[in-house]
Amino acid sequence: MNTSITVFLADDDADFRRVYRRLFDAAEGFRVVGEAETVPETIRKITTLRPDVSLIDVQMPGGNGIDVLRGTGESDTRVIMLTAFDLDEYVADALKQGAAGFLLKNASSSEVLSAVRAVYAGHASLAPEVTARLMGQFERRPSHSHHPFADVRLSGRELQVIRLVAQGRSNRQIAEELFLALPTVRTYLSRLFTKLDVSDRTQLAVLAYQAGLLYESR
Numbered sequence: 001m002n003t004s005i006t007v008f009l010a011d012d013d014a015d016f017r018r019v020y021r022r023l024f025d026a027a028e029g030f031r032v033v034g035e036a037e038t039v040p041e042t043i044r045k046i047t048t049l050r051p052d053v054s055l056i057d058v059q060m061p062g063g064n065g066i067d068v069l070r071g072t073g074e075s076d077t078r079v080i081m082l083t084a085f086d087l088d089e090y091v092a093d094a095l096k097q098g099a100a101g102f103l104l105k106n107a108s109s110s111e112v113l114s115a116v117r118a119v120y121a122g123h124a125s126l127a128p129e130v131t132a133r134l135m136g137q138f139e140r141r142p143s144h145s146h147h148p149f150a151d152v153r154l155s156g157r158e159l160q161v162i163r164l165v166a167q168g169r170s171n172r173q174i175a176e177e178l179f180l181a182l183p184t185v186r187t188y189l190s191r192l193f194t195k196l197d198v199s200d201r202t203q204l205a206v207l208a209y210q211a212g213l214l215y216e217s218r
Contacts, residue, residue: 010057
């Protein structure tokens with residue numbers, strides 16, 4: 001029996017939701033299980049329907065995407081934030097609250113479907129433009145700010161893995177770049193999640209950006 005990825009759509013623009021519903025209805029392996037146009041409605045329906053992946057507009061009546069993340073924290077849904085705006089600080093906050101991905105509203109159909117598949121599989125999915133903004137934001141932070149890894153002993157190899165995760169590399173790409181077996185990469189990630197008390201690659205990437213690991217010369 002084929003299992004479809006269940007998807008929830010939250011946006012106060014009915015036309016936008018209609019376009020996305022048509023996209024998922026036409027693609028194999030997806031099933032839209034509900035829609036909402038306000039934050040309270042979104043929280044209530046996600047809690048009840050428990051979709052695999054929820055696509056949430058950054059700004060909706062009754063609050064914002066951060067409120068949705070906080071209100072659905074006990075559910076298993078993986079949240080992708082959708083935005084048409086330049087909201088650098090919001091991106092970082094959303095990722096810290098557990099958002100699994102971030103897409104611009106002008107993303108192509110293939111980009112949207114790929115993002116949903118990726119977060120359903122447990123990976124982070126950040127639009128290239130969003131990743132660049134996030135990296136630039138943390139690059140501008142003062143160097144004396146507290147280093148998220150300051151109290152954790154990490155090996156050189158672990159730091160390499162973290163940097164590649166933050167750069168958006170897949171497990172297979174990390175394995176190829178570091179000449180490691182794929183199961184070894186998975187083991188490294190599992191240990192890093194435990195060491196750093198994070199639940200997924202997205203949160204690990206946020207820590208790397210905060211620590212300035214992508215900008216260190218050595």
